[in-house]
Amino acid sequence: MFVTGAAAALTLGSVSFSRGPAEAAENTETRTxxxxxxxxxxxFAYLPLEIPDGIREIKVAYTYDKPSVPAGTAGNALDIGIFDNRGTELGGKGFRGWSGGARTEFFIRADDATPGYIPGPVREGTWHIVLGPYTVAPQGLDYEVTITLTYGEQGEAVEPTYPPERAKGRGRAWYRGDCHLHSWYSDGRRTPAEIAALAREAGLDFINSSDHNTHSAHPHWADVAGDDLLVMLGEEVTTRNGHVLALGVEPGTFIDWRYRARDNRFGRFARQIRRSGGLVVPAHPHATCVGCNWKFGFDEADAVEVWNGPWTPDDEVALADWDGTLVASVRDKGRGWIPAMGNSDAHRSPDPVGSPQTVVLADDLTREAIQEGIRAGRSYVAESKNVSLTFTASGGRAEQAGIGERLEVGMDTPVTVRLEVSGAPRCTVRLVTDQGVLFTSAPLPVSGSGVVEWRTTPSYAAYVRAELRHEAAVGPLPGALAAFTNPIFLGRS
Structure with a gap:
């Protein structure tokens, strides 16, 4: 074995196959x-496979030991994937699949493959199994990989079909979506059909496919999209220094994930996401799982996932951190601001799809229009389809601005901020500015509907955004979010 490359990957000794009389009789050959x-x-460790001509199927199975470790010490966890004869170059074309730690075996044929893997020709040449030791126990990680080749004529490849980029919209309107969802094509347990059914139940108009480190699900969404549901295609790019959603890329786009922040490579792949028609959205930036905390900075971000799944303390930290970026944007004139989103990150039952959901003002129900609404920050995040908001700021001469917009008035012009709410029983409204929380309402009635107005000036509040909070469970701490908006900026730019 030897170490190669800037990212210090380990290359293991190669595995060769030579078909003999016994194997010929059974039409298979196995190496362990x-x-x-x-x-x-x-x-990452790469195991080269010298694949001969005439192979119909490659099958790989693996195991590894899980020894006892002291409390507070990480045990063994080993991910797996494969690259074909086109090589393992970072961002190259050789990628043929990844299942992380979700599966113990997989196969690839021309006409089919295990979920997470890409069907296609099994060509002669050097393939590479990639092993990803996610965490390693102090004793080390003992592994065993078994490769079985099946000889024979290859099946006929199936031409992929993809979901349309347009659904039947309502023109310029508010559309609800969930852009962070996992199917059985990575570590989820739901099929695309099951996810689509749950999305419709949740009142969603659009979703985004975001399986970990693979685009293998892309061809499998066409049958579940429809006039009432736009399905965008993407990937959750899962690095060792944080996760990022490639939101709404071109079908079949693969975004590489084999780098850390210190490798200075993220910018290259963020630009690839945008060239492929997608948005760059760091996911759950303050999550506490190993490798989940975002360390690449936000210079390349088109939006940021502030709310991920059930409201938890790391979401509270993410919200405060994001609010700090808004303050910086008004302090540093000309600096752009980063819109916020919320998504479910649903994997399996009982994870609810569409909780939370991002509600976007878009010109139509198309990939491009939804992305433009997200990029512009014309959106709010709600815990469910039951919660609806209308949030505006108006000046003295009928000037008005909505979420994600700027109210162009003088610094001392009186401004009226108005929030209309439905579907949030006993929630409290908080209006947050660059000065902090400047208004807190009494709890809304049990009907969940209400109107709140507040008056200010641009010299007092450079922006204002709204939060809907449930009743607090503990002392002075704020309650969990029911909804929050992107800001309205006040004053001339």
């Missing part, structure tokens, strides 16, 4: 490789 990965080693 065993080894140990040390603690503190590279993020």
């Amino acid at each position: 490789v065993r080894g140990t990965l040390p603690t503190g080693g590279p993020d």
